[in-house]
């Protein structure tokens with residue numbers, strides 16, 4: 152990736168050591184050489200944030216969120232001579248004249264009471280279709296693999312329940328996948344996708360279940376708790392994963408965040424791999440780092456109108472249980488999941 156002159160100066164160390172970085176990618180000492188240390192002031196305290204030139208402003212805000220718990224969308228970042236560039240999440244840090252010697256100021260408030268979904272407009276943007284070539288390009292780019300390695304080192308998945316030997320892994324998005332977060336209701340149960348508990352109960356026989364949302368852990372726990380997903384006696388959730396586990400990638404469509412399953416595979420290699428993992432998300436771009444493992448689910452919107460008719464989770468239960476017999480799920484094209492279930496049902500009828 153071409154870098155500006157200023158960035159080359161800032162990240163000169165990275166350029167000089169790039170060959171050794173790829174040779175010993177898992178070593179944190181070589182990784183740190185390419186990083187930039189920033190000081191962020193907030194509420195009278197100073198925080199040290201380590202970032203890289205190919206990180207976006209969105210990534211910087213996530214790092215700050217980890218330290219301060221101020222959600223990225225609540226942060227306003229001030230820095231000398233950058234104008235309002237820090238308000239554009241897609242800007243790469245290498246494009247800004249950041250210096251370790253200057254301090255950044257953050258203005259923002261912690262949300263104690265999260266009553267509405269904290270995700271801003273990016274999530275309601277329509278999903279764009281990434282072409283096959285583009286997808287391959289993104290997942291194979293060294294810069295993205297490196298971001299994933301950094302994330303694996305930074306983000307530790309906490310298990311709520313033990314991984315089970317011999318089970319496959321189902322990773323679920325929340326917003327528009329399990330829950331209509333844009334409608335309002337007195338009781339959140341009214342916004343839950345129909346058959347959610349029946350679905351989770353049935354697939355738990357063959358799959359460990361993780362829930363990965365592009366929101367904060369606080370909201371994930373709150374929402375899943377309210378829906379009764381964390382206390383249901385018929386299934387257990389293996390882990391919850393939040394927005395901080397995502398990585399930012401660039402494509403011809405612009406800069407966006409995605410959910411790299413490699414993060415899970417690296418932390419639980421004896422249980423999960425690209426062969427036994429499937430992820431449901433209403434946004435295709437979320438599985439751009441592992442396109443073979445993603446299934447784009449029909450978004451569950453307008454819960455009040457669709458609550459009685461939405462059958463998606465019933466149909467997907469059948470699909471998941473049918474493919475659970477396979478040793479390698481990555482050979483499937485999940486785009487055709489509806490036909491797969493019909494075909495196999497037909498086959499069974501003819502047996």
Ligand SMILES: [Mg+2]
Pocket residue numbers: 324325326327328432433434
């Ligand atoms: Mg979603």
